[in-house]
Amino acid sequence: MHNADHSLLSLSLTTLVLFLLVSAQEDHQQDTPIARFQRYLRINTAHPNPDYSPAISFLKLQAQSIQLQARAIEFTPGKPVLLLTWPGSNPSLPSILLNSHLDSVPAEPSKWVHPPFSAVRSPDGKIFARGAQDDKCIAVQYLEAIRNLKAKNFVPIRTVHVSYVPDEEIGGVDGAAKFVASKVFEELRVGFALDEGQASPGDEFRVFYADRSPWSLVIKAEGTPGHGSRMYDNTAMENLMKSVEVISRFRGSRFDVVKAGVATNSEVISINPVYVKAGIPSPNVSGYNLCSSSLKIHLLIINGDEC
Template sequence: MSSTSFLHLFPFFLLLTLTLTLTLADDPILQRFQQYLQIDTSHPTPNYHQAADFILSQAKSLSLQSRTIEFVKNKPLILLKWPGKNPNLPSILLNSHTDVVPVEPHKWSHPPFAGEISDGNIFARGSQDMKCVGLQYLESIRNLKASNFEPLRTIYISFIPDEEIGGHDGADRFANSEVFDEMNVGIVLDEGLASPDESYRLFYAERCPMWLVIKAAGAPGHGAKLYDNTAMENLLKSVEIVRRFRAAQFDLVKAGLKEEGEVVSVNMVFLKAGTPSPTGFVMNLQPSEAQAGFDIRVPPIADQASLERRIAEEWAPASRNMTFEFKQKMSVYDKNGRPILTAHDGSNPWWALLEGAIHKANRKFGKPEIFPASTDARYFRLRGVPAIGFSPMANTHILLHDHNEFLNKEEYLKGIEVYESILEAFASFPAETKKDEEAIRDEL
């Protein structure tokens, strides 16, 4: 580009810079949050490297040790470290994911990657799920360092890719790596959910995914012919059986007998059948194949084996020319056959420390819950490491994966204070003997 061309474009660059500056809040804490939200890390093409550069710049400003790991090419995992005074003690891991789900921009009242603040609310994809938590970790550390706090235990902060598409190239590989083994993690904090009232929500387990595809087969036939065991007839019978099961589970929640995370959820996510034609589908031909997909989530307190028998015998019986397969299936049990969950009673000192820290920050919390969906925390629990799901968002509508996702700026700032209290409690947890630490982990 010639110097003349550059000078011609200079007013445009200046206007662009001024426009970006004007969209940022006056508070540098909120500015940093907005800058992170403005990085488009939505699937299917998340800008992971730009997010990584931003996190690394924040780490540098906080004098944190940093490491970039790519278990899979172009999917960087950023691992930060604040060394403790006693590196032999089990460490604390603060986990978050950098990716977000896709958006339909025309259905948003504010641009989904602008981080605009309107009526005190910060609108952006990731404002609740979960860029807020990742930045709150760093802001709480910024405050603790400013107060000259020195952690007894080492604190790690991980920013991980691919959580929104299953986490197999992110947390799964990380939790099963030599890197993780060397960290000697004693407790993991990961994401939770917003709470519509004043009490924070704390999660000790989560429902495990069983993504099911049911297929039906039958002889093709003329669109006017009536005969038994058509593919569509058999599939619709199964859909109705599944619908009744779903309704029974949902009724338990509606009646207040169980929380959402305590029942098996089933939702049909696709229905596929028919013979395509240039104008749509062939209308006078009954298809020989039909299939439906279901997103099933199973809590660790459920009988997963019984559910699988139900699928084979009732939902997709071979007697009706039905077959099924799991696109993804995670066991609710660990390798020793125990439910995958974190103790949330007196046997778990981390849980008591968390509750005490929230109280100290003058906030409230509800009873322990099972997370209704799936998070990266499951991979750490599978390794036998206790993990707690927590996102400090009270008085907030649950908008993760929804249009117009937002978080109130005051709730965001209060969440930083809460994490500051939590990290101070966790990182100051006094030394136990190695034997005691191992006993606690085995019990959890």
């Protein structure tokens, strides 16, 4: 081999080694809590078609990196519950459960400054992604808190479980509901559970102990039907508005308490009209296509701890 060939080979090997070293350094720099959070945010678990499989794989990988036990359980096919376990020094004591949900609400890309699953981080530190606040940040915070504690050789007295459930945004019927009713959950012997709450813009985190119970209510109003060219007393809308006005006054009184700083959102009864469904066609009568006057309003009432 000529000297020129030796020089070229040596140069190529040097370049390769430098490239590998730089790449390894970059990978190391990117393996930070923020980078891990961004990777999780880029997994699309938004409804109506949440992709749970890659989310479970990512969380399992993170759990394994900090030596947590991990198992995925499907109470409903295609809707896994991921359960992580950090054994305590006294497993005979009731355990602690930290819960988070995998899914998020839908995203409309055209209304976003950045694509909703790009997890772009702006120069001022803001991260743009669907599900960042509700509630993938909590999912990652649990893992990062455990990672930090383990780095300090901390061992909890009680066993700590971390659960990731599907379908929370659509009622949790195939997720948390089946999980808590299972033998698996019973065997955890949970003594204390912590779930998502309200975001904090500062370094303080508030913990709420109030039990908020949702109650869905449907109000149906009926009234005098007739042709659209005429006016009638006692229409369905008139009757419905009586209920709406009562609801609005009560909602306003509770909201005033929150605005005054006397109580937080979780400490009052919140009531929110969800949607109105109106108009039920009637059969033709004497050549006229009448429309019976009937409307429904769906309400979601959340009971605060003062109930």
